[in-house]
Amino acid sequence: MLSKRIIPCLDVANGRVVKGVQFVDIVDAGDPVEAAIRYDEQGADELTFLDIRASHENRDTLYHMVTEVAEHVFMPLTVGGGVKALADIENLLHAGADKVSINTAAIFNPEFVRQAAERFGSSTIVVAVDAKRVDNDNPGRWECFTHGGRKPTGIDTVEWAKRMADYGAGEILLTSMDADGTKNGYDIPLTRAVSEAVPANVIASGGVGTLEHLAEGLRDGKADAVLAASIFHFGTHTIAEAKAYLAGQGIPVRL
Amino acid sequence: MNNMTGLIDYGMGNMHSIAKALERAGGEVRWIASPEELQQVQRIVLPGVGAFRDCVQALERTGLGEAIVEQVRAGVPFLGICLGMQVLMDVSYEFGEHRGLGLIPGAVKPFPASHPERGFKIPHMGWNDVVLSSGRGSHPVLAPLAGRQVYYVHSYYCAPENPQHLLAACSYGDFPFAAAIGRDNIVAVQFHPEKSQKAGLAMLESFIRWHP
Numbered sequence: 001m002l003s004k005r006i007i008p009c010l011d012v013a014n015g016r017v018v019k020g021v022q023f024v025d026i027v028d029a030g031d032p033v034e035a036a037i038r039y040d041e042q043g044a045d046e047l048t049f050l051d052i053r054a055s056h057e058n059r060d061t062l063y064h065m066v067t068e069v070a071e072h073v074f075m076p077l078t079v080g081g082g083v084k085a086l087a088d089i090e091n092l093l094h095a096g097a098d099k100v101s102i103n104t105a106a107i108f109n110p111e112f113v114r115q116a117a118e119r120f121g122s123s124t125i126v127v128a129v130d131a132k133r134v135d136n137d138n139p140g141r142w143e144c145f146t147h148g149g150r151k152p153t154g155i156d157t158v159e160w161a162k163r164m165a166d167y168g169a170g171e172i173l174l175t176s177m178d179a180d181g182t183k184n185g186y187d188i189p190l191t192r193a194v195s196e197a198v199p200a201n202v203i204a205s206g207g208v209g210t211l212e213h214l215a216e217g218l219r220d221g222k223a224d225a226v227l228a229a230s231i232f233h234f235g236t237h238t239i240a241e242a243k244a245y246l247a248g249q250g251i252p253v254r255l
Numbered sequence: 256m257n258n259m260t261g262l263i264d265y266g267m268g269n270m271h272s273i274a275k276a277l278e279r280a281g282g283e284v285r286w287i288a289s290p291e292e293l294q295q296v297q298r299i300v301l302p303g304v305g306a307f308r309d310c311v312q313a314l315e316r317t318g319l320g321e322a323i324v325e326q327v328r329a330g331v332p333f334l335g336i337c338l339g340m341q342v343l344m345d346v347s348y349e350f351g352e353h354r355g356l357g358l359i360p361g362a363v364k365p366f367p368a369s370h371p372e373r374g375f376k377i378p379h380m381g382w383n384d385v386v387l388s389s390g391r392g393s394h395p396v397l398a399p400l401a402g403r404q405v406y407y408v409h410s411y412y413c414a415p416e417n418p419q420h421l422l423a424a425c426s427y428g429d430f431p432f433a434a435a436i437g438r439d440n441i442v443a444v445q446f447h448p449e450k451s452q453k454a455g456l457a458m459l460e461s462f463i464r465w466h467p
Contacts, residue, residue, distance in 0.1 A: 002427060003382040003404060040452065045382055045406075071275050076406060076450050096271050098408075098450065121305050123378045123408040170378050170408075201376050224376065254382040254404045 003254040004218045005045040005225035006242055007203065008232045010035055013053040015061040019233060033068050040073040042239035045254060047077050048227060054082025063095040070096025078126055089116055093124065101173055103128040104146050107153055110167060117168025127169040131157040131190055132177040139189050149177035157190070158197050165200035172198060173227065175205040183209025191221030203227050211237060211245040218251050260463065261287040261296030263323070265313040273302045273336065276449035280459035290322035299323060299331055303338025307347040307363060310338050311355060324356055327441060334462050335443030340436065341413055343443055349411050359436055361415035366427065378410040379427045385434045386424045394422045396442045396465050397435055399457035405446040412445065440467040
């Protein structure tokens with residue numbers, strides 16, 4: 001049976017792992033290769049690296065980091081942050097990434113996603129969607145935001161996710177900007193609305209504070225995978241603990 | 256005795272990951288971009304990510320396709336991975352109809368239309384089982400995978416005509432498909448051993464030691 005995936009997410013800047021609390025107080029939190037090896041040993045199913053600075057001057061540093069990580073761990077690697085052109089994707093794949101995450105560039109130029117999927121294959125293209133609730137009625141309505149949740153786009157999140165899947169995105173990395181950083185759990189109605197609407201795989205993101213939240217995202221949100229940063233990064237729980245808990249809840253995971 | 260593994264480099268796929276994984280599994284790797292170079296290796300690995308048509312065209316253009324068929328017929332141990340498995344078939348129905356290398360009779364077909372309400376999504380992506388065929392005892396290259404999960408990413412699957420060529424199976428939802436196929440000195444897998452952590456490295460190690 002296909003296992004639900006547990007994906008630790010590492011924010012990187014200048015080739016180093018960094019950790020901030022809601023985009024402030026960003027501190028150097030270590031060597032990406034060491035972090036990747038630690039998660040590999042704990043049984044992570046994939047790794048996601050997001051370059052939070054994504055400045056053009058530092059692109060080579062990111063490529064070098066991806067190559068280093070890919071030489072040490074043998075599992076799928078997704079890399080995102082500042083991906084704007086087909087050449088960016090090609091460079092990341094060449095460096096050793098298996099999948100590339102497109103965020104803001106998809107909003108500004110949806111055709112870019114179609115071109116990327118045609119050129120590199122759907123299984124390589126992840127579209128990251130940052131959603132914010134704009135209507136509290138049941139089941140609710142969400143809009144896509146850019147710039148870390150500051151700029152509204154007027155685009156309905158569920159419709160957008162469907163369109164991106166239609167254009168060839170193999171995965172939707174769905175982050176609730178309302179839940180992100182709160183540790184109160186994923187936005188379950190949002191996750192379920194998108195999971196049920198799109199034929200692509202959905203990764204739930206934003207808000208994890210407990211192992212129960214992971215179970216909720218997979219069971220109630222119907223996500224195919226769950227992404228979390230701080231509960232793994234600060235050592236609150238290991239991946240192995242998370243999987244043991246999920247298995248106990250009857251959720252299929254790779255042990 | 257030399258035991259050099261030739262990694263077919265035709266400008267597609269994650270060559271770097273496969274080369275590193277083969278080395279980690281104890282292999283010596285040479286990147287092969289021409290038919291002449293293929294004469295100098297004792298094993299062949301054909302990786303692949305992307306579209307079937309592009310892959311077959313690249314193999315034709317470089318002359319590598321013909322050279323691979325020749326070496327495989329001469330008994331050189333061969334491992335195909337993902338698209339490198341699918342191109343062994345007679346024909347693929349990915350974006351039209353395209354001929355493959357024809358080393359394993361059968362076709363490459365798409366998964367049936369997805370059913371989001373049943374959680375059946377395309378591509379089939381993630382960690383899933385490898386159920387080894389039990390007929391004549393499990394295949395020596397695949398044996399280390401018993402009871403373990405491996406990483407799959409694909410929207411199409413191989414349907415071999417001869418059930419004897421099915422070496423292992425997997426199910427996506429309630430839909431069974433070929434996880435591994437092969438015959439004689441050919442073994443080919445739909446999953447990515449180079450992305451399957453310890454299980455994948457163990458399989459690559461057994462391929463490097465395989466004497467069919």
